[in-house]
Amino acid sequence: MLNELKNEWKKTIEAELRSYLGTDEIPELSIGVPPKSDMGDAAFPMFPYAKSAGKAPALIAKDIMEALSGKDHPEGEMLVAGPYLNIRFDIPSLSGKILEEAEKGGDLYGHVSDLSGKKIMVEFSCPNTNKPLHLGHMRNDSLGESVSHLLKAAGAEVMKVNLINNRGVHICKSMLAYKLFGNGETPESTGEKGDHFVGRYYVRFANWEKEAEEAKKANPDIINDPSFIDPDTEAQKMLRLWEAGDKETRELWQKMNDWTLSGLAESYKNMGISFDRLYYESETYKLGRSEVMKGLEMGVFKKEEDGSVQVDLSPIGLDKKVLLRRDGTTLYMTQDLGTAVKRHEDWPFDSLIYVVASEQNYHFKVLFYVLSLLGYDWAKELHHLSYGMVNLPEGKMKSREGTVVDADDLLEELTVLAKNEIEAKGREEAVGDVSETARKIALGALNYYLLQVQPQHDMVFDPKKSISFNGNTGPYLQYTCARISSILRKYEEAKDEYDGAESNCSLLVNDDEKLLLKSIESFPETVRKAALNYDPSIIASCLYDNAKTFSHYYHDNQILKAETKELSVTRIRLIRALRTVMKNGFELIGVPYLESM
């Protein structure tokens, strides 16, 4: 609505400028926003026309305003602010329409149709089955889930997929450690969550490996000692057994995978993450071979003298890449090739988005190129949503140094903190289910924290300070929304008192009310921008601005006991529309909505 108006103004002013300057060739007029709301709602700078007019920008602004004021022009009031020609819209007269849109839209307000008819697959998470999730995975999961919601809100049909990395030598490592040191214990017998149980054996292997290294360093001859077992050699041996389908190895593998996966499923559930389809690397890792063979026949790949198959990447400024080992076995790249092709067969998508850390930029650049060499025209619709690392104040998280922030632990700690807050404020009764509310606050805090940073940027997480419930945080947004809900509840309870009072949008005249109206009006535009850029941080900052404005508004103005009943009823409409925007926005960034907190 406001955008259309701005564009109409732009065209009108440009037309006037053409006749003013006596030429059709004028620089495009840019649309800005004045720094303060009392300066108007749209700003058109006149600088670019100063030279050809031979006049100061301020004078041009004045002339154009005078010229236009006698003519037909779009809705709004012109004012000159130095070198700018500003337009002030009559927000109160538009506010009825704005609120109606939001009321009509309801839970779907903010949804747009830019991507309607598009089928988009989003791949994210992709855990290993040898350890639990950590903070880095959480950023991936939050992003993947949020982007999926954004794409749906933009009209797309979305398929969320996960690729479980359940094979390879790293998986064998935890299996081997369990086999040697496990003594038959199980998650049930120790009372551990399955993924943590298996993860403990993965760590056990790493320690064993370290001990063996030291033993070898102390006594190089030890490798000839028949009683010495080299961990890495042993793990490789196990991998070969696995690939050969050895019954005992496969059974152990199956058992440990199940343990991990049931643990991961619980974590996903707690984090509000879900998938429409799971792919398992054990089922996909061989899929790429026939694609590579096809490429060989097509002549786009080359068989080297040593028997390996390689692709020449010089057209995209890179070196060479092996696609099939000389022994004919497959690689990560081979697997991803096959998986992509299979996915397109399973569900012919218009676009596939890989949510994977920026460390793998090279891999995806090559993958997309190779798929295009194979003649898949959908290869150009593949996107790598590359996101930055989550670092600690002292640098990278390192499992060896035990600095990895475990996902379950973090969520649990936050839940306890939230619970303490609820109790400290004496809100147990108001909140109802304390544990459930605490859990939702924790989740809101975490998702908001992870999503407020632009995906591409690395971020720093300080376990001691980072997650707070005050200020620019998820709980602040939840709190603001809960206050709105509280007012709306009270209004419903005392509705009789407002009988006969009609809402009158022309009463919404103060600055905060105008800001909120503008934000409500532009919410669909905000969603569109976030969806098309795969960037949830745009939603996060919009919601934060709203919460901030509302808090200020709330502090200075009575809603239920405004000067007149009419005004109260109108403000109720405003904050109800605001809650719609907040709630719908929450949905997009994984912040649970709370009726009360």
Next chain:
RNA sequence: GAUCCUGUAGCUCAGCUGGAUAGAGCGUCCGCCUCCUAAGCGGAAGGUCAGCAGUUCAAAUCUGCUCAGGAUCACCA
């Protein structure tokens, strides 16, 4: 060495399709609960937007170079 990413307040981050006085939160200091939830609100202090040069009427924003940090460049995944 090559390629890519990043550098904005003490810390964590916005702002970047060039436009008016560079914004938040945390932390520090000072105020505000007879009032719809103080997980709140207001105020103060805090900046050479890494540096240099260029393009432009106008540069945190675009270009180049320099410096600093990170990632990648495996017949690992």
